[in-house]
Amino acid sequence: MNPTTKLPSSLEQPKERIVSRKNKSFKEIIYKTFIYLLLILISLIMIFPFYWLIRSALMTQVEVFTMPVKWLPSIPQWSNFKEALTSAPFGLYFKNTIFLVVLNVFGALLSNSFIAFGFARISFKTRNFWFGFVLMTLMLPGAVMLIPQFVGWKVVGAYNTYFPLILPAFFGNAFNIFLLKQFYSTIPIEYDEAAKVEGANYLQIWYKIILPLSKPALVTIGVFTFLSVWNDFMGPLLYLNDESKWTLALGLQSFQGHYSSQWNLLMAAAVVMFAPLVILFFFAQKQIMSGANLTGGIKG
Amino acid sequence: MTKIEKKNLAWxxxxxxxxxxxxxxxxxxxxIFSFIISFTDWDMITSFKWIGLTNYQTIFTDDIDFWNSIKVTFIFAIVQVPCVQIFSFLLANLLNSKVKGVSIFRTLFYIPSILPFVAVAILWMFIYNPDFGLLNQFLGFFHIPPQDWLVSNKLVIPSLVIMAMWMGGGAMIISLAGLQGVPNYLYEAVEMDGGGRIHKFWYVTVPMMSPIIFFNAVMNLIGVMQAFNEAYIMTQGGPDKHTYFYLYMIYQAAFKEGHMGYASALAWILFVILVIVTLLVFRFSRNLIYYEAEVK
Incomplete structure (x- = not known):
């Protein structure tokens, strides 16, 4: 008797489950389709400016102004790039920008890893006081420092030189110091102690042990320094007077003033400025994405 | 102090x-220097002229631009911060769904935020161009008459906000990382109680993410209070000084008119404003944010 009474229920149960799972997976499909549609719709909106950029960069001046609007160039005008790049000394601007980027990246990697080592691996009195001092400067709005820094550089005769745009990188920056200090603290302290037993001093420990181990964090800092120097507009605007010293950002802005109606050339120039970053992004995607998280985690 | 302690101190x-x-x-x-020169009249060429509180007095009683700049900067902040933050938070949630290929979308939404502002600004100026711009062409499909965007008193701030939303990938990535850290058992608990997606979002996601949302918003706020590039590159403070943002005003005072002392006073006022705003935001948001470590 027992088996027969149990049979129906044990047969029914799986049935119910199958039905509910079917129901659920149907719902799930609807939901996923909805998510995809939403993602695609937003992507289209996000991509549209890029489409407009490239479409216009490849058009003739006349086509850009044709009414009703043309959505694609009839013949892609690759010469726009050449024309845009030669109508202003963009080659020179590019060289200047790269020069600034290289020195800033070098300075940032050297100084921040050095300073962070002191905060992370050596225990000494007043360490926490100074670290608090460093962190405090994170809160200061850049706008307040703008004029006094400018005046300072002008007084020492560094206006219209690259010094104001390079030298600060060699003295560390609160943000990167914090980032590296966090990273260093994940490296076992026994490494340092073993090296000390072997007779190494702190300088050697920093250079020979910690530095090679902190490559991932250094790459992140390097990439973000690259981005901030490449994209900086206000620094060059304030400090660089001679056109021959300008950076790409500055050159592009002035180009925009001179060619305000030649949208096809302007768009071509913008493409040139975007391109290296997009390439960099695809090479360093991991570092950039995780770096953006790190920076967020730190500040919060 | 032992010998080792001394050595460590030196190192x-x-x-x-x-x-x-x-x-x-x-x-x-x-x-310190800027604080001192804020009490002087100085053009960087002739010597300092000590004028006491005159700069501050002029700013508060006799400078129309100052009050206008405060107004337009706050308007920009009040419109921009919620729009950018809500948009990027919703995007992050969307990207957190477990569907295939989501990393492509993540890349796509994030890229605009790392691009140089100058080039982005030029692109958007063309998009907003009243005659040949993409946006008016697009609106034409829906028979919406062309708008003046960046040269319209009413639309200039919304235009800048739309652009900022497009570039809001930074906050999105931070939120996304936070979302991935929300423990799953909380969502399961909602499921057990028969709650749906909306319940999960309101009763788990939003409270758990509130510190991150708050952090993003504060950073955004501090940044937007110092908006400069938009005004310098795209609008020159116009139309009708509707985008004559505070930092742009400082720039004009310092580098166009050469009033360094006056500009320093303006900068210090901005500093005080930022400190007050930040403190107020912290004060008022205390009850809105959920901190896990806290026992309530």
Whole structure:
């Protein structure tokens, strides 16, 4: 008797489950389709400016102004790039920008890893006081420092030189110091102690042990320094007077003033400025994405 | 102090010396200096003229631009911060769904935020162009008459906000990382109680993410209060000084008119405003944010 009474229920149960799972997976499909549609719709909106950029960069001046609007160039005008790049000394601007980027990246990697080592691996009195001092400067709005820094550089005769745009990188920056200090603290302290037993001093420990181990964090800092120097507009605007010293950002802005109606050339120039970053992004995607998280985690 | 402690102290200072020197030279000294010159009339050529509180007095009683700049900067902040934050938070949630290929969308939504502002600004100026711009062409499909966007008193702020939303990938990525850290058992608990997606979002996601949302919003706020590039590159403070943002005003005072003392006073006022705003935001949001470590 027992088996027969149990049979129906044990047969029914799986049935119910199958039905509910079917129901659920149907719902799930609807939901996923909805998510995809939403993602695609937003992507289209996000991509549209890029489409407009490239479409216009490849058009003739006349086509850009044709009414009703043309959505694609009839013949892609690759010469726009050449024309845009030669109508202003963009080659020179590019060289200047790269020069600034290289020195800033070098300075940032050297100084921040050095300073962070002191905060992370050596225990000494007043360490926490100074670290608090460093962190405090994170809160200061850049706008307040703008004029006094400018005046300072002008007084020492560094206006219209690259010094104001390079030298600060060699003295560390609160943000990167914090980032590296966090990273260093994940490296076992026994490494340092073993090296000390072997007779190494702190300088050697920093250079020979910690530095090679902190490559991932250094790459992140390097990439973000690259981005901030490449994209900086206000620094060059304030400090660089001679056109021959300008950076790409500055050159592009002035180009925009001179060619305000030649949208096809302007768009071509913008493409040139975007391109290296997009390439960099695809090479360093991991570092950039995780770096953006790190920076967020730190500040919060 | 033992011998080792002394040695460590020397080594410690050697390593952190660049930071101490840098902060003193590039931050502390300039701040003190700017505080002093805010009480002078100085054009960087002739010598200082001590004028006491005159700069501050003029700013508060006799400077129309000052009050206008405060107004337009706050309007920009009040519109921009919620729009950008809500948009990027919703995007992050969307990207957190477990569907295939989501990393492509993540890349796509994030890229605009790392591009140089100058080039982005030029692109959007063309998009907003009243005659040949993409946006008016697009609106034409829906028979919406062309708008003046950046040259319209009413639309200039919304135009800048739309652009900022497009570039809001930074906050999105931070939120996304936070979302991935929300423990799954909380969502399961909602499921057990028969709650749906909306319940999960309101009763788990939003409270758990509130510190991150708050952090993003504060950073955004501090940044937007110092907006400069938009005004300099795209609008020149116009139309009708509707985008004559505070930092742009400082720039004009310092570098176009050469009033360094006056500009320094303006900068210090901005500093005080930022401190007050930040403190107020912290004060008022205390009850809105859920901190896990806290026992309530």
């Amino acid at each position: 410690g200072y050697l390593f952190i010396a660049p930071a101490i020197i840098g902060l003193t030279l590039f931050i502390v000294a300039p701040m």
